[in-house]
Amino acid sequence: MAAGPLLHVSDLHIGSSDQDLEDVAGGLGVLVSEIKPALVVASGDLTHRNTRAQHERAAAFLRSLGPPVAAVPGNHDVPMLPPWRLINPFDVFEEQWETIEPTLESRDLVLCGLNSVRPWLYQEGLLGVHQLERVEQTMSRAGPGALRVVVLHHHLTSAPWRAAKRPLLGRSRALSRLARAGVELVLSGHVHQASAAASREFHWHTAERPLVVAAAPGIGRPRTGRHTEVRGLQVCRAEETAIELRVYAWLDGNFSVVAEHRYPRHQDP
16 A cells, blocks of 8 residues: 555444435545545444445545545443344445455555444443454565554544543553554544544553554434534645644535644654
């Protein structure tokens, strides 16, 4: 995969209010033509009720943007109720994407998709030991200069506004393991708002090998009572010495930059 920015989208909630998606689709196409992303990263809740039709529409929309897509499921991408929620819960998602944990490896990018959804939980997410070991094994193959990314649905850091949603269970352990594996950027969604922070700002266990933790605002609005939530996305660029994040919000019929973050990359001696 050639070097280029990552377009990070999340929480489309196809099937809840598709008019919202139709409103932003044209603007998203314009943005893609401007920034020319190398990859679209979709961090879960692609659908609202996990129907086959919703998954088909979500996949068609994401693929219509042009670049390759790396997608992981969210808690809305599994059946809502038992017993279906507990029996092959990811079948319909995998019909479109083949896997719930995509891996991409190239000279410029190494990306691990992780499924943080646990069907016996509702909102909360979790990562298992074997998943973290897979990240360590994959990142060990990354060449010098390659951007090392993990994507999952559930957030690791609390959101600045809608903070009632609990972050990933066991997040301190997971964050330490990801840092030791050499991960530089963790992308997530779930909270429908943007946030970004370098681990050195809040977690001393990752001080030696810092990483950036970022959540994207949602594209969709799953409930009318949350009409004040910004619809938006993130664009991630890696330079030799820095990672740049730009947050775009849907304002006045266009995607506009509303925040920019820049973080130094770890330099091996």
